[in-house]
Amino acid sequence: MSFQNLLIDISNGIATITINRPSKLNALNKATIEELHEAIKSANNDSQVKVIILTGSGEKAFVAGADISEFAHFSVNEGDRLAAKGQELLFDFVQNLSTPIIAAVNGFALGGGLELAMACHFRLASDNAKMGLPEVSLGVIPGYGGTQRLPQLIGKGRAMELVMTAGMINAEKALSYGLVNYVTTQEELLPTCHKIAGKIMRNSSVAIGKAINAVNANYKDGVNGFETEIENFGACFGTEDFKEGTTAFLEKRQANFPGK
Incomplete structure (x- = not known):
């Protein structure tokens, strides 16, 4: 383009x-x-x-x-x-x-x-x-x-x-x-x-996107930022990035995040 x-x-x-x-x-x-x-x-x-x-x-x-x-x-x-x-x-x-x-x-x-x-x-x-x-x-x-x-x-x-x-x-x-x-x-x-x-x-792009969403929620009228944080935190557990990040930590190696 x-x-x-x-x-x-x-x-x-x-x-x-x-x-x-x-x-x-x-x-x-x-x-x-x-x-x-x-x-x-x-x-x-x-x-x-x-x-x-x-x-x-x-x-x-x-x-x-x-x-x-x-x-x-x-x-x-x-x-x-x-x-x-x-x-x-x-x-x-x-x-x-x-x-x-x-x-x-x-x-x-x-x-x-x-x-x-x-x-x-x-x-x-x-x-x-x-x-x-x-x-x-x-x-x-x-x-x-x-x-x-x-x-x-x-x-x-x-x-x-x-x-x-x-x-x-x-x-x-x-x-x-x-x-x-x-x-x-x-x-x-x-x-x-x-x-x-x-x-x-070097970090999880999926987690970063959810963190951006949670931080922004604090500045939106009628939105409870803490609730958004809890929801996004929980959603991270279903991602491939979470699996890779925690596995890499336990295996004492650098994570290779798939961005999913």
Whole structure:
């Protein structure tokens, strides 16, 4: 499958998806959101892919926001549909993906860009990265989950300040806030992501998918995360990965998980 706005590389069990609109600082337009959905879905369905890394092309931006020109003249109903469709197609889809997806934030992650990074399971940033939700400076609010995920990650007070001031924070402050897990140089960003991916890939992909589901359950209204954990824990006992993992442990050898 070919894409106009993405670069795809799959090797050694890792799918690297690069948003490639450098002239627009990789801004998200409708076509890019649709392509990201298809690319991520394809990687998630590929049994050879164990980890997905999402990043932006160039050294300036991960994603510098949404493409404002596409919705500047939208009506109330059109704005509502824009947010609902985007969340369903990409942002919620990414958050609930069973394959681990890491955001490699290699520059500006603003508006929809930060929302996309926050939807990923965790984030690494290069030391030149800047992050923020500047939507109120345009007379609108974050519409792709930003008002929900940012407080979950950094706390209500800090999130309120960032949203209301439309300000940006640098990578070190993002690290201190818990918004990103690591800060590296630009050159070491992807290699560090690959190093972490390698650690992930040694474990059961089935168990990881169920763990993602259980962790996410804690943040869903009307869902008891403990009950989801119990259900997923029990389900693991019926998998080939569980049989292999426990057998390998008892035989004092490294497990070779079949991913089933």
